[in-house]
Amino acid sequence: MFLGFPNPGLICYMNASLQSLLTLTEFVEDIRSQEDVLALCPEAQLIRCFLNIVKCRSSADSRLKLEAVMKFKRVLSLQAVEFGCGGMKDAHEFLTAVLDQIRNLVLPLSKTAACMGRSYSCPVQRHLLFKMQNTRICKGCGVRSIREEEFTTLSLDVIPGGSVQDMIHMQHMERELEFRCQCGGNSSGLESRLLTLPKYLILHLKRFKFTKNRVMIKLVDPIVLSREMLVTAHQGDQSYGLISVISHVGSSARKGHYVSDGLHPDCRMEDGADRWLHFNDIYVLETSGEMVSKWNSEESYVLIYQRRVRLHSL
Known part of the structure; x- marks a missing residue:
């Protein structure tokens, strides 16, 4: 090949x-x-x-x-x-x-x-776009501001030792937000929820961050790279399977090397065959999804999941 x-x-x-x-x-x-x-x-x-x-x-x-x-x-x-x-x-x-x-x-x-x-x-x-609803709630007067946006990737905070499913769940939890409201309040809560889900869900793990001294560092905390997960949205729950991973190899944000792993082109997710390929520029090796989820727990950066069967609608 x-x-x-x-x-x-x-x-x-x-x-x-x-x-x-x-x-x-x-x-x-x-x-x-x-x-x-x-x-x-x-x-x-x-x-x-x-x-x-x-x-x-x-x-x-x-x-x-x-x-x-x-x-x-x-x-x-x-x-x-x-x-x-x-x-x-x-x-x-x-x-x-x-x-x-x-x-x-x-x-x-x-x-x-x-x-x-x-x-x-x-x-x-058709295949990658999804909608999110962000609701800002003033802690002082309780007024709500709702905005819907379209995205092609969902960025997630890394939870050390947590699963991808945990990170998506945390994305839906209310977060503190500094915002000047007309009532004079400076504190608000921000709630985010998925309205629609795509055929292919691209997740970006925020492994690069700035310190207080404005120095960019890489988070190498291991995570549980979920191969199967259930994602909840307003339109209903959807089952997803992992089909591709982009990894950043290296401990520094300024240096390193990108590689990717993907489902073998001769296989479909529904087949059940655990054949994957590891891409390192010109070099391609055969591997398995089990090995990919095991060896990329600290280096995984972008994950792509494919939707399986729709379970139910709300």
């Missing part, structure tokens, strides 16, 4: 992120099925570059793959300029930039599809 991507220098964050996106079978197939629309829309260069990566992924030609990956990086950096220069970047920030730019292409691609007598379906909105 030649599924790895070459790394000429400090692009491991991009290789790991791309490998995780390629694990999302239905997301990739959605893009493939609309290739004729993408070809006629000048603004859709980024998605066409991603599709080129999909096509050459299994090639043994490292030069061809490097050209495809670096072109993707150049096109992305036209709007996300921080990725245009060299040096190590953050994998989560890169992944977010990719998804945001694909979402921003909905209007031009919809117009192109309409001219062809077709309709365009955004793969990010």
